[in-house]
Amino acid sequence: MAEILNQKQNFLKGIVKENPIFVMLLGMCPTLGVTSSAFNGLGMGVATMFVLIMSNLVVSLVKNQIPAKVRIPAFIIIIASFVTIVEMILEAFVPFLYEQLGIFIPLIVVNCIILGRAEAFASKNNVISSIIDAIGMGLGFVLALTVLGAVREILGSGSLFGFKFVSEDASTFILFILPPGAFIALAYLTVLFNKITSKTT
Amino acid sequence: MSKKESTFFGMLVSLLVITLISGLALGYVNDLTIGPKAKAKLEQKVNALKLVLPTFDNNPVEDKKLVKSDKVTDSVEVYPAYLNNEFVGAALVGTTDKGFSGLVRIMIGFKPSGEIENVVVLEQKETPGLGTKMKEEKFIQQFRGININTFNLKVKKDGGDVDALTGATISSRAFCDATQMAYDEFIRNNGSLIESKN
Numbered sequence: 001m002a003e004i005l006n007q008k009q010n011f012l013k014g015i016v017k018e019n020p021i022f023v024m025l026l027g028m029c030p031t032l033g034v035t036s037s038a039f040n041g042l043g044m045g046v047a048t049m050f051v052l053i054m055s056n057l058v059v060s061l062v063k064n065q066i067p068a069k070v071r072i073p074a075f076i077i078i079i080a081s082f083v084t085i086v087e088m089i090l091e092a093f094v095p096f097l098y099e100q101l102g103i104f105i106p107l108i109v110v111n112c113i114i115l116g117r118a119e120a121f122a123s124k125n126n127v128i129s130s131i132i133d134a135i136g137m138g139l140g141f142v143l144a145l146t147v148l149g150a151v152r153e154i155l156g157s158g159s160l161f162g163f164k165f166v167s168e169d170a171s172t173f174i175l176f177i178l179p180p181g182a183f184i185a186l187a188y189l190t191v192l193f194n195k196i197t198s199k200t201t
Numbered sequence: 202m203s204k205k206e207s208t209f210f211g212m213l214v215s216l217l218v219i220t221l222i223s224g225l226a227l228g229y230v231n232d233l234t235i236g237p238k239a240k241a242k243l244e245q246k247v248n249a250l251k252l253v254l255p256t257f258d259n260n261p262v263e264d265k266k267l268v269k270s271d272k273v274t275d276s277v278e279v280y281p282a283y284l285n286n287e288f289v290g291a292a293l294v295g296t297t298d299k300g301f302s303g304l305v306r307i308m309i310g311f312k313p314s315g316e317i318e319n320v321v322v323l324e325q326k327e328t329p330g331l332g333t334k335m336k337e338e339k340f341i342q343q344f345r346g347i348n349i350n351t352f353n354l355k356v357k358k359d360g361g362d363v364d365a366l367t368g369a370t371i372s373s374r375a376f377c378d379a380t381q382m383a384y385d386e387f388i389r390n391n392g393s394l395i396e397s398k399n
Contacts, residue, residue: 177330178328178330198240
């Protein structure tokens with residue numbers, strides 16, 4: 001029973017208590033770079049989550065075979081392989097999203113969430129816990145990016161997931177589509193998130 | 202937890218095995234996706250061609266011609282369209298690097314008379330929400346059906362006839378620049394295009 005409870009905690013911590021974006025403030029580069037619309041945020045989040053799950057799985061499987069001194073290069077090779085696979089699959093089957101995300105897909109390799117989870121969690125825990133941890137962290141990342149993308153899209157282009165709800169000529173806060181808007185929106189969302197979660201926990 | 206000893210041999214072998222496995226996996230996925238990748242790229246091109254050209258029954262991608270131009274270092278892509286072996290128009294890829302963030306590539310379809318059939322933006326890195334509006338109907342519709350001989354292809358600020366995008370004059374200028382380039386190439390090659398099929 002305690003085991004199951006622990007796994008639930010393990011899963012939820014990535015979404016709430018240790019949310020990679022709003023609490024740990026990790027992986028800011030893709031977070032600020034691609035979230036100009038909710039769809040882009042979601043796409044980037046899902047791609048990162050896939051890499052995170054796969055790398056956590058493999059790292060926890062091979063952790064005992066890798067000498068400690070070369071573990072970081074070994075993790076990076078594992079992560080980079082999965083990122084390249086994601087890139088090739090996106091280019092082949094979702095060219096629209098591939099074009100939108102552009103340089104940020106190969107940059108998933110250096111996303112510190114992934115290496116961070118591999119080093120801090122997957123290299124010390126068993127396969128099941130590692131996957132649950134990755135799913136939790138990945139979902140936290142997806143949620144954060146989608147919410148940030150949605151806020152920026154609503155304010156900046158007056159639409160959500162591509163559906164416009166203001167007239168064609170309406171002037172929107174273009175600032176929120178531009179890079180400075182990413183910082184502003186992220187800051188307010190972080191405040192809001194921490195305000196809410198500090199009350200409940 | 203039992204960590205392996207960091208001997209030189211151990212490190213060498215483990216890294217070698219990992220790189221080997223990931224290399225094989227990448228090769229396999231590359232083989233799987235190389236077909237769909239090429240198909241997706243072609244589809245994108247064909248879709249753009251269908252948008253900018255009048256009705257045609259040949260395969261413009263197969264009949265593609267590369268024309269040397271002194272204005273660009275690369276050659277210009279020309280896609281001629283024929284209906285019942287008669288030349289009905291051509292699509293040209295116009296490029297410029299005068300966009301707000303560099304390269305802008307657009308595809309423009311011309312009727313034999315030199316009238317613009319339609320324009321599609323292929324590639325741009327303009328400012329989201331400002332320059333990216335060049336992809337929208339509102340901006341593009343003013344180019345449809347115009348003949349550049351009688352139309353001053355410059356933004357109104359520069360004394361032309363084009364309504365520039367709000368807050369994105371440079372992007373609008375780049376768009377005009379690319380259109381002008383494609384038009385010049387079209388006029389230069391118009392004669393040879395009409396002859397080529399007959």
